[in-house]
Amino acid sequence: MPHWHPHRTHMMLPDEVSVNPLFSRDGEEAIPRFRLRDEGMLPETAYQIVHDEIAMDGNARLNLATFVSTWMEPQADRLYAEAFDKNMIDKDEYPQTAAIEDRCVHILADLWHSPHPHNTLGVSTTGSSEACMLGGLALKRRWQKARKAAGKSADHPNIVFSSAVQVVWEKFANYWDVEPRYVSITPDKPYLTPEGVLAAVDENTIGVVPILGVTYTGLNEPVAAIAAALDDLQTRTGLDIPIHVDAASGGFVAPFLQPDLLWDFKIPRVQSINASGHKYGLVYPGLGWVVWREAQDLPDDLIFRVSYLGGDMPTFALNFSRPGAQVLLQYYNFLRLGRDGYYKVQKSSQEVAHFLSRAVKDMGLFDLFTDGSDIPVFAWRLKAGHTANWDLYDLSRKLREYGWQVPAYPLPADMTDVTIMRVVVRNGFSMDLAHLFLEDLKQSVAYLESLDGPMPHTKESHASFHH
Ligand SMILES: Cc1ncc(COP(=O)(O)O)c(C=O)c1O
Numbered sequence: 530m531p532h533w534h535p536h537r538t539h540m541m542l543p544d545e546v547s548v549n550p551l552f553s554r555d556g557e558e559a560i561p562r563f564r565l566r567d568e569g570m571l572p573e574t575a576y577q578i579v580h581d582e583i584a585m586d587g588n589a590r591l592n593l594a595t596f597v598s599t600w601m602e603p604q605a606d607r608l609y610a611e612a613f614d615k616n617m618i619d620k621d622e623y624p625q626t627a628a629i630e631d632r633c634v635h636i637l638a639d640l641w642h643s644p645h646p647h648n649t650l651g652v653s654t655t656g657s658s659e660a661c662m663l664g665g666l667a668l669k670r671r672w673q674k675a676r677k678a679a680g681k682s683a684d685h686p687n688i689v690f691s692s693a694v695q696v697v698w699e700k701f702a703n704y705w706d707v708e709p710r711y712v713s714i715t716p717d718k719p720y721l722t723p724e725g726v727l728a729a730v731d732e733n734t735i736g737v738v739p740i741l742g743v744t745y746t747g748l749n750e751p752v753a754a755i756a757a758a759l760d761d762l763q764t765r766t767g768l769d770i771p772i773h774v775d776a777a778s779g780g781f782v783a784p785f786l787q788p789d790l791l792w793d794f795k796i797p798r799v800q801s802i803n804a805s806g807h808k809y810g811l812v813y814p815g816l817g818w819v820v821w822r823e824a825q826d827l828p829d830d831l832i833f834r835v836s837y838l839g840g841d842m843p844t845f846a847l848n849f850s851r852p853g854a855q856v857l858l859q860y861y862n863f864l865r866l867g868r869d870g871y872y873k874v875q876k877s878s879q880e881v882a883h884f885l886s887r888a889v890k891d892m893g894l895f896d897l898f899t900d901g902s903d904i905p906v907f908a909w910r911l912k913a914g915h916t917a918n919w920d921l922y923d924l925s926r927k928l929r930e931y932g933w934q935v936p937a938y939p940l941p942a943d944m945t946d947v948t949i950m951r952v953v954v955r956n957g958f959s960m961d962l963a964h965l966f967l968e969d970l971k972q973s974v975a976y977l978e979s980l981d982g983p984m985p986h987t988k989e990s991h992a993s994f995h996h
Contacts, residue, residue, distance in 0.1 A: 552577045590962070591932040593952045594994070596744075596778055596808040596906075600957045605861050608854075609813065615853035617653065618844070620837040626853045627837060629860045636863055638820050640784050641793040641802050650827045651820030652845050653806070653856045657777035658697040659847050660803035660819035664773040665701040667801060667821065668736035670828040671771070681732075689729045690738040691721035692941040693745050695777065696995075698738060707735060713943040719898075721750045723758035730762070736771045736800070741779025741792055745940060745951070747899045747906030749779055753791040756798040771800040771826075778904045780804025780818075781811070785872040786879060787903075800826045806859045809875060809904070811866075811956055816855035874956050878905035881963045882954040888967050892974065898949050905954040910947055919977040921950045923984045927973040933966060936994035 545559035554571040560578075569575075589599035601609075612626075620627040634651035643649045654660040669686055676683040687708040690698055694711070702709035712725035721739050730737065737759065739750035752774055763769050774792060776783070781804055783790050793799060799822060806816030821827045827845065834841035866874065882901025889909050890897050894917075898908040911921060921937035928935050937950045954963075977984070 546578065546582075548574065548578065549581075587934055588932055590957065592934045593954075593958070593966070594934045594936045596805070596953050596955070597814050598807055598811050598955065599813075601811070601813060601858065602865070604865075605858055608857060608861055612854035612857050613852065615857070617851045617853035617856065618835060618846075618849050620835050620842050620844075623853060624838055626857060627842065630853070630856045633856060633859050633863065634818070634820060637780075637804070637818055638794075641780070641820060642795045643820065643822055644794065645823055648824055649821055650824045650832075650843065650845075651818060653859075654803075654817040654819060654846065655815040655848060655851060656807060656817040657695075657775070657803050657805040658700070658817070660805075660817040661695075661697045661773075661775060661777075662701055662704075662847060663819050663845055664775075664801040664803050665698070665707070665736070665738075666705065667827050667831060668771060668773055669705060669707060670831055671800075671826075672733075672735040674828065685733050686735045687731070687733050688735050688738065689726055690775075691725070691740070691743075691750065692943070693720065693743045694738065694740065695744045695775065698775070708733075710734075711942065714941065715943060716947075719746065719940070719944065720748050721755065723751070723754045726755050727758050727762060730759075730768070730770055732768060734768075734770050736773050738773050738775050741774055741776035741783060742904035742906070744777075745938075746908050746949070747778075747901065747904045747951070747953075749783070749787075749790070749792070749903040752793075752799065753796060756796045759798055770798075772796070772798050774799055774802045776802050777805045777817075778808050778906070781806075781809035781871070782875050782904045785868065785875050794822045806855060809955075810859060811862050811871075811874065812855050812858045814855075816859060875905065877960075878954045878956060878958065881905070881958055881960055882907050882952070884960065885952060885954070885963050885967060889970070892971070894974065901954065906951060907954075908949045908951040910949045917978065918980040918983040920984075921948050922986075923977055924973055925950065927977060928969060931969040931973070933969060938994040 544562055546562050547559050548557045552574060554574050557570060560566055615623050615626050630653050635646050638646035638649045638651060672686060673683040687710050688702060689710045692711040692713045699709060710729045712721055712729050714720060726737050737755060739752045739755050741749050756772055759770050780802060783792055793802060801819060801821045803817060803819040806812045806818055807814040832843045832845050835844050879901055882905040886897055886900040886907040889895050894912060895909040896912050898910055901907040925935055925937040935950060935952060937948055939945045940947045940949060
């Protein structure tokens with residue numbers, strides 16, 4: 530849970546939810562909170578109870594912490610409502626939804642320069658987390674097969690990424706018994722470096738995972754340089770270690786804002802790529818994608834076949850049933866925006882990020898960590914040697930008073946002594962809102978600077994933000 534929320538536990542709440550007498554139709558005054566009621570209630574009453582409770586959630590427009598889309602056009606909302614009954618796995622019952630999923634895969638394969646975009650394989654998922662798990666599983670299976678074919682042990686697989694990797698890769702390593710090898714970020718190079726990769730890999734490495742749009746900072750890790758180092762390693766040693774790019778955010782940004790950046794299937798060593806449809810893909814949660822460079826890069830024995838139009842269709846997923854509506858919304862966005870529309874949306878987010886990051890720098894108290902030039906995310910720290918009565922956690926709490934949700938957190942190993950604050954600029958965070966935010970940021974800082982003693986801190990007040 531993000532640190533700005535008071536930690537509520539269910540122990541602190543009464544066992545019953547009270548019902549406002551104005552809308553209680555059946556005379557309910559209170560209903561059990563943790564137990565299924567014996568009798569039902571009128572739909573209006575049930576609606577009102579849930580509606581009122583979620584009104585306590587944060588305001589999505591003021592949430593500068595999340596990467597996930599919180600707004601789509603009314604036409605997309607209408608489509609969503611028309612399609613919420615579609616189960617993605619029922620390919621036979623909903624063949625057009627299945628066809629649209631397949632179409633989206635090929636559109637992404639083309640966008641990411643697969644050599645054979647019409648023939649390659651890919652799937653939609655609930656988000657990048659599931660997509661990363663699938664990408665990682667394919668790496669593991671490919672490595673196991675190669676090891677067994679060579680008569681070598683396949684007992685100790687490892688996977689290499691930077692210490693700034695998103696938590697899903699830690700989960701992948703844990704759930705699928707793969708040793709995670711973290712290359713620590715450093716103040717000079719706060720991202721995965723070719724040197725760091727070469728020092729970490731060996732014959733048991735199933736793959737290397739650079740990130741396009743590091744969650745903590747918004748940086749793009751240097752995929753091409755890492756691939757070149759691995760090419761060189763192969764020439765010297767024969768070790769052929771593939772790359773999976775975690776492009777959760779960058780996969781929908783780089784093709785439009787950095788079309789010349791070399792990061793995708795143009796690099797032969799990049800075997801698979803994941804991205805979140807629900808981040809810069811601009812679709813409501815939860816939608817992710819994973820695409821393989823070519824069909825043969827997804828080991829055949831991981832593929833299951835489901836019935837489809839009298840034949841069968843290959844699938845690879847952790848879930849069976851899953852909503853299909855988000856896939857249709859992704860296709861809606863592809864049609865609605867095209868390359869030009871995606872460019873305009875991402876560019877305007879980047880302009881807001883540049884405007885705000887410059888303004889934060891000009892305040893004189895902060896050093897920018899990133900300015901929004903990779904993905905439209907920027908981060909800053911208090912200037913080294915700054916001795917004030919407050920820190921970035923206090924600033925985060927102060928901003929919360931204005932409604933803004935802006936997390937502060939420590940960087941990962943080996944930079945845990947550096948605390949940064951991050952703003953994710955998404956579609957809908959307009960220049961107007963940015964001006965309002967800047968005003969509130971300045972007022973918050975002015976208040977904190979005017980304190981005549983240090984802000985009191987409890988042990989809990991620096992609990993970390995969960996990425
Ligand atoms: C780099 C990276 N990978 C993976 C994920 C997990 O993505 P999702 O939230 O779509 O499951 C995230 C989410 O922030 C991310 O930033």
